[in-house]
Amino acid sequence: MAHGPAKGLTRWLYTTNHKDIGSMYLWFSFAMFFLGGIFALVIRAELFEPGLQIVQPEFFNQMTTMHGLVMVFGAVMPAFVGLANWMVPMMIGAPDMALPRMNNLSFWILPFAFAMLASTLFMEGGGPNFGWTFYAPLSTTYAPPSVTFFIFAIHIMGASSIMGAINIIATILNMRAPGMTLMKMPLFVWTWLITAYLLIAVMPVLAGAVTMMLMDIHFGTSFFDAAGGGDPVLFQHVFWFFGHPEVYIMILPAFGVVSAIIPTFARKPLFGYSSMVYATAAIAILSFMVWAHHMFTVGLPFIGEWVFMIATMAIAVPTGVKVFNWVTTMYKGALTFETPMLFSIAFVILFTIGGFSGLMLAIAPADFQYHDTYFVVAHFHYVLVPGAIFSITAAVYYWLPKWCGRMYDEVLGKTHFWLAFIGLNLTFFPMHFSGLAGMPRRIPDYNPLFANWNMLSSVGAFLFGAAQVLFLYIVIRAIVSGRKATDQVWEGAHGLEWTVPSPAPYHTFTTPPKVD
């Protein structure tokens, strides 16, 4: 039974091994992270000073759109699926994912989707230029011809996500080792289980939205066109019905990662395990009832505005429970501050700050001033960059020794952390101020009033970008010439994944472990 991987390119093309596929997902998302990062730097370079210097508005809009799409669908989501591929089977004592061939398919359609999406930039009329939220009719009647390729790319990404989600659910529900009851599963597995259900629920909604767009553009329907009895606002309802759960899809697995790392370096069990599970479920359920808080200025009836305000504020409660639990987990532990822990602590602090601005945005009357300004940009970057990106980075540092059997360089790791931390705050904290001062988002040029904050943001963005190049170097260096890691790796680590050798053999748990 025990045999190693095949040799050469076909190993990667035909592989059904969860570790190979997990690695491919992670490398792919890393590449997309840099691509999306380059788009972001084009934006920040143009916004360094008032006036048009580097790009024209038309191309600027393509950059904001592609940055959003690539980061959300190319960097964050595949990275979490990659982590799930690697870790879920090892955490629940399963030999592999439940549906290995579908696993291969769900990864391999992604490069095609993104190649198609990126190719639109070179088409006549340019790539998608209507923002990652692609509101109709800007994205239908007034869209460049490449929009059809964009729609098809979104369809493929959605198919990939749904297959990945089905696989994860099937694995978690069916392949747990004897004794691994649901309430014994590591929180990362729990959060991914809930995320996978969210994915299955909302990715078809996104597919529906883009299909309706496709019909409007090519087949003469008018779902989003008032002339034929449609409604452009319907698009926003459908999009945000997908879009709001989507932001939790990008953050719930991060909660799981942090809930694994903090106890390890606090040398103390996670505080309030069951309330963490319930809070995650509560957030997931609430996420289906708050979509219209993205649309407060669109013209909603009073009662609609009010209900969505209250429901949105309610999300603060389970989210708060999580933050309090993490802090209490650290309390009276024996803390050490290795790189994964640093990123996790930064996650808790900065994500909470993003949560605060989220609470402010939930207040509907105040949102009339915040909506579509840089305050919103600051808010969602504070939840997504320290939220998703920092937790993924923490996860890579935390599990890399298990994946490749070698340690990363701790000094370089900490340098990476501080560069990223300072770069991030320098980039996104000033955006709160420029937004409150009145700077709308998605503009290529602005009044000199906002100039100082924008210059700081741009400097910070390039620092943050440089920090990620260092990250790439650290990872490669660890894989090539890192110090040998022990099986346990971290002194305080618990869980099945630490019981297998480092690097984890190609096949693990071919006979299920016994969990007490």
Next chain:
Amino acid sequence: MEKGTRKTVLRLALSAVLMFVAVFTIMPPLYTLLCEVTGLRKVGGAYEAEEIKVDAERWVNVQFVATHNDAMPWEFRPMTYKVKVNPGQKTVIKYFAKNNTDRPMVAQAVPSITPFSAVNYFHKIECFCFNHQPLEGGESAELGLEFVVDQDLPKQVTTITLSYTLFDITEQAKPGLAQLN
């Protein structure tokens, strides 16, 4: 497969199917309810005229505006800009439309009402917005609207604004155009 396993699989599959059926049965009415409670659902279409008492004590301003969508070169404006009506009283007003181009075109007027609290209490009995409006090049028309304001209109509403946006649907309405010719 062992007998026990088969049973488990059967049970799981059955419960999964049941769960999905339940979700699909429960969710639409729940969301309908949510949309009704929050007022997200817009009500339109012709009003079934029923006998309602005229509330002569109360006066409501009804204001009419017109907007052209994008590449719509027609002349289009209300012929009455504002009327004072009693709730329950049927009123007829007209819009004027003229096709300023030299080719036959088809237009569609899209109505919209503000404020929100009035939307469900403004009833269109007869409206040109129910139909496509074909006009030859240079031709003009007076387009009629008959409406009634419901007596149950919330007390705080004193002005209702009705807007029509005129869209060019010549491309989409080729069959209608053929009829015209």
Next chain:
Amino acid sequence: MLGKSKRLLVLPLYAVLSAGLPALAWASEWPLNMTEGVTSISRQVHGLHMQIFWWCVAIGVVVFGVMFYTMFVHRKSRGVKPAHFHENVALELTWTIIPILILVAMAVPATKTLVHIYDTEDADLDILITGYQWKWKYEYLDENGDNISFFSLLSTPRSQIENAEAKSPEYLLEVDEPVYIPIGKKVRFLVTAADVIHSWWVPALAVKRDAIPGYIHEAWTKVEQPGVFRGQCTELCGKDHGFMPVVVHAVEQAEFDAWLEGKREKARQIAEAVKQTLTFQELYDQGEAVYQKNCAACHQPDGKGIPGTFPAIIRSPIATGPVAGHINRVVNGGAGMPPFGEQLTPVEIAAVVTFQRNAFGNNMGDQIQPIDVVNFKQGQ
């Protein structure tokens, strides 16, 4: 730890500054907070904003305080032995209930403000605002149909945008035709759009309303003091989304009346002006100005257009074809171009058509008089 303590420094600093210290000299270069604005709504909104902000600061101080305390004290390097507790029902109930109470405390004033915003009492003045790619149209609604309407376009010169000239303080926040409103009167804005979704925002009034094609929504304001208030479009609406500002002049009623009368007078003058005959040079020069203001955004200042999106004027079949066809395209639009018949006066249309037919090497040699445009419009 320097990076994290920086955060702790920034928050109170920000708080102190925005809590009402006299405006510092550098506040205009490093603006920190939302404007209080000049209406009752904007003040209430500002109050809500500060209130929720202070709640966040308070919660942040407690949570981050505990966190930093534990990070300094409970370090392994200090020889601490880890505790092993991992649940406490009372504690977990407490931190579920307290946030709920805070949220209720926030929801009450927020609801009050929301009710205020949704007030539908009759207004003294109704203005219909229509968003276009990339300009605003204002129409002052009159009971008798004597409506005043005009377009409002960015007036910042291209040279400033392209960094050939120093930028004025109102850079990108200035328009050719500002919208005037009287102070102390309730003004109702009816907001809609003609193409894609826009959003009309003036921070000082705390009015932000999405302009949606085919749908009309309302917002109201009552400005307490005279002044010039600037805002921008806040919904991505295509290429020049960043270049369609809003400028509101709030003035005394008498000044407003005079302005309105001036607008009516100007409308009469425009009707007169179509009768005059202009020289080729007059037409060409005025046409160039009209072109740069209204056409250059799409067809580009050099007439080359953007391949695949906006056609070139140079050797275009329309600009070098029959005159009637050219006037028709400008007046009625078509092929994705909006009609300008309403937006430009006959003089301006005659001028810009003359300019396009003779500039960029088109050299058609013909000239079009305002009366030609009027005749074209009437002949339709």
